[in-house]
Amino acid sequence: MKKHNFSAGPSILWPQVLEEAAKAVLNFADSGLSILEISHRSTHFIEIMEEARALALELLGLQNKGYSAVFLHGGASLGFVMVPYNLMRKNGRAAYLETGTWASGAIKEAKNFGETIIAASSQESNFNYVPKNYDIPADVDYFHCTSNNTIYGTQMKSFPDIEIPLVCDMSSDIFSRELDFSKFDLIYAGAQKNIGPAGTTLVILKNDILGKTGRTIPGILDYRQHVERESMYNTPSVFAIYTSLLTLRKLKAMGGIAAIE
């Protein structure tokens, strides 16, 4: 009998998703090859990637709104590094909301790139609440928050209205509740909580926030390169992305985020 899995991640996948993913490991779409063996440049896989990227935007209500979706390596933890690398200007600064272990991890990495302002923190009470009524300086390069604090079980119910880019780590609640996702300029989420297996990270970003830092960014860490190369900068995690697509298809068939919420 299948056991219950209450872990935040890697977490439970729909049985039909597991079955289809298992089939694809043996013989993908009657191609005579495993999904683990086909080229990521094959028509088969390019179609998977295109559908997964489009469906992620569609489910969030962000298609045709100047956003791109890419599936990267490195988990949300690499997002902690890529966000300041791509968005914090040379000698710039950014503001962070410190609401838990993962937020603290993001702050720690941002400090390597420039001044990192803690707009508010609940650390003194072991992160048992999400601060409200804090000020965000108008001249920072972006504001970073964590929508759901996986370890502490606290969740942001509202997000600030600001003119600067709003960046959010949504690893453990993306696709689980309706939000106005167009409020956000960059969303990232490790797949293993709410989307699929570990090994890929969904990044949704507004194209016009990139290229403003004056930094030289290594190609593999440059969001622009990933967008330009349609999420094929290097060999993607084909299995994790295919299985994530199966979850997204199932979510759409169920009626999307409104239905699952």
Ligand SMILES: *Cc1c(COP(=O)(O)O)cnc(C)c1O
């Ligand atoms: C699990 C988790 C992370 C870390 O994700 P990795 O993909 O393992 O790097 C970061 N942020 C949040 C909110 C998480 O729940």
